[in-house]
Amino acid sequence: MLMLKRICFAVVVLTFASAAFGAQMNGSLPLVGFGVTLTPGSADLSDATDVLATETLVSTTGLLDYSTIPVSTNFGATDLNLANLGTFTFDNALYGSWTTTSVGSFIADQSAGFLDVYLLGTFTPSGDLSSFSATLASLRISVVDSGGSISESLSLDSPPASTPEPVTTVLVGSALLALGLLRRKLSA
Numbered sequence: 258m259l260m261l262k263r264i265c266f267a268v269v270v271l272t273f274a275s276a277a278f279g280a281q282m283n284g285s286l287p288l289v290g291f292g293v294t295l296t297p298g299s300a301d302l303s304d305a306t307d308v309l310a311t312e313t314l315v316s317t318t319g320l321l322d323y324s325t326i327p328v329s330t331n332f333g334a335t336d337l338n339l340a341n342l343g344t345f346t347f348d349n350a351l352y353g354s355w356t357t358t359s360v361g362s363f364i365a366d367q368s369a370g371f372l373d374v375y376l377l378g379t380f381t382p383s384g385d386l387s388s389f390s391a392t393l394a395s396l397r398i399s400v401v402d403s404g405g406s407i408s409e410s411l412s413l414d415s416p417p418a419s420t421p422e423p424v425t426t427v428l429v430g431s432a433l434l435a436l437g438l439l440r441r442k443l444s445a
């Protein structure tokens with residue numbers, strides 16, 4: 258009975274806390290990087306250590322709560338440091354800012370012509386979206402080399418798009434293997 262009372266109390270506290278701080282954002286926002294350059298200066302994405310964009314603009318109308326952000330809204334210059342993904346940020350005073358967390362962010366693919374990065378972080382609404390609270394989100398960044406022309410597209414998703422980390426997949430696989438071996442040993 259005491260456990261049930263604690264659970265009810267926790268639900269009530271969480272309900273009031275979420276109402277007091279505003280709702281979480283829900284939806285997605287497509288962005289595109291302009292003036293994209295790589296460090297070092299070659300067009301080979303497998304050697305890239307940084308991806309720089311002079312501007313990051315909303316490319317098409319966002320979905321759900323992000324639909325009020327106009328197309329071509331500029332979220333500023335970005336620097337994607339592949340050795341330290343947790344440093345990636347962008348912001349716009351009228352709509353909000355993105356901050357990456359180091360945990361859960363990873364490079365999904367990096368080859369000569371393609372780079373795919375998954376970032377986990379927080380979108381903190383401001384200005385026109387200030388009725389919403391800071392929201393856990395994911396940011397998928399794809400960079401493509403099309404014959405020496407580098408393009409960058411970004412997709413912000415709240416709640417985070419589910420993409421399993423390679424380490425998580427290995428851990429789950431190892432656990433299943435261990436359970437199989439244990440069952441085999443017990444049945445022998």
